[in-house]
Amino acid sequence: MRVWAWWVAAVLYGCMAAAQAAGSNGATQFRNPIRERGADPSLVRHGKDYYLAFSLGGIWVAKARTLDGLAEPEIQKQAWTPPGSGPGCCNVWAPELQRIGKRYYIYFAADDGRNEHHRMYVLESAGDDPLGPYAFKGELKTPGDRWAIDGAVLQRKDALYFVWSGWEGETNVEQRLYIAAMSDPLTVTGERHEISRPDQDWERSVGNPFVNEGPQPLEHGGRSFIVYSANGSWSDAYCLGLLTLEGDDPLAGPWRKSQGCVFAQAPHAYGPGHNSFVKSPDGKEDWLVYHANYDSGTGWSGRDVRAQRFDWSPDGTPRFGRPADPDQPLRRPSGERLPRK
Numbered sequence: 001m002r003v004w005a006w007w008v009a010a011v012l013y014g015c016m017a018a019a020q021a022a023g024s025n026g027a028t029q030f031r032n033p034i035r036e037r038g039a040d041p042s043l044v045r046h047g048k049d050y051y052l053a054f055s056l057g058g059i060w061v062a063k064a065r066t067l068d069g070l071a072e073p074e075i076q077k078q079a080w081t082p083p084g085s086g087p088g089c090c091n092v093w094a095p096e097l098q099r100i101g102k103r104y105y106i107y108f109a110a111d112d113g114r115n116e117h118h119r120m121y122v123l124e125s126a127g128d129d130p131l132g133p134y135a136f137k138g139e140l141k142t143p144g145d146r147w148a149i150d151g152a153v154l155q156r157k158d159a160l161y162f163v164w165s166g167w168e169g170e171t172n173v174e175q176r177l178y179i180a181a182m183s184d185p186l187t188v189t190g191e192r193h194e195i196s197r198p199d200q201d202w203e204r205s206v207g208n209p210f211v212n213e214g215p216q217p218l219e220h221g222g223r224s225f226i227v228y229s230a231n232g233s234w235s236d237a238y239c240l241g242l243l244t245l246e247g248d249d250p251l252a253g254p255w256r257k258s259q260g261c262v263f264a265q266a267p268h269a270y271g272p273g274h275n276s277f278v279k280s281p282d283g284k285e286d287w288l289v290y291h292a293n294y295d296s297g298t299g300w301s302g303r304d305v306r307a308q309r310f311d312w313s314p315d316g317t318p319r320f321g322r323p324a325d326p327d328q329p330l331r332r333p334s335g336e337r338l339p340r341k
Helices: 002-023
Strands: 042-046 049-055 059-064 075-080 090-100 103-111 119-125 134-139 148-156 159-166 174-184 187-196 210-220 223-230 239-249 253-257 270-279 286-293 303-312
Touching: 042 090, 049 090, 059 090, 059 103, 075 134, 090 148, 103 148, 119 148, 148 174, 148 223, 159 187, 159 210, 187 223, 187 239, 187 253, 210 270, 223 270, 270 303
Parallel strands: 042 270, 148 210, 174 210, 239 270
Antiparallel strands: 042 049, 049 059, 059 075, 090 103, 103 119, 119 134, 148 159, 159 174, 174 187, 210 223, 223 239, 239 253, 270 286, 286 303
């Protein structure tokens, strides 16, 4: 009986140890990328799930319980199908999924087949579900009716502001960042105000045209930031820069620019950029979602979607660190649990 009891105890201990090992790896960790062959990720949390907006012959939204679940999402629905021709038919870029009030909006850039005709367009959800259904609300007209991409909404003190990347004139000399007031999520009002241009060496090491794009608003502790992508998106040097609002009026500024990249290339993370932000399921952590290339020199063709946690410096500014190697296991966002099978 003693031998039998010892054997049972040994088996039970082994099972417990195996379960603990599994829990400390697959259940509590994940690896990048969270989605292969993806770019310009826009990720939000709603309820218990993540929702990722992306373009693929139109606008799509994917739903998953975990970050790495986005590789094979639970649901993937097409939010909008572009027309066969005319304005907004072609070159659909960088959908931005945002909740404003009790509805979701998807802002995206498209043209009629000619890049110089790129403008911003918007979809509006029928209710409070990121999967939609969505109604196409047409072009979101920006002041001056110039080339415009990568639009997003800054929400500050119950006011709305639209930020985007555009040309100063009619030709592609460089991409600058602009901001304008909004009267509602579908209407830009007033004049555009330039808040950044690629005037620093670290923004101009490759290219012509020179690029500031992908502005992503970030609010923390009553302060407003805009994280943006700088340098050529086709290059390893593509990186994130930071604008900090020094005043109280986003239109008047001033917006102070970082002295260099705040998130730059690392081995197996080349050209990290065009990001979004999401909270952990318990709301305690901040996560950066971005695209990057595993191999140097891959350009636009090799980008995938990645995520990692970031924190805050003592001065109240975001601290992103360096891109995690895809071979490095990362702890899951706090409060995230694998779905039961």
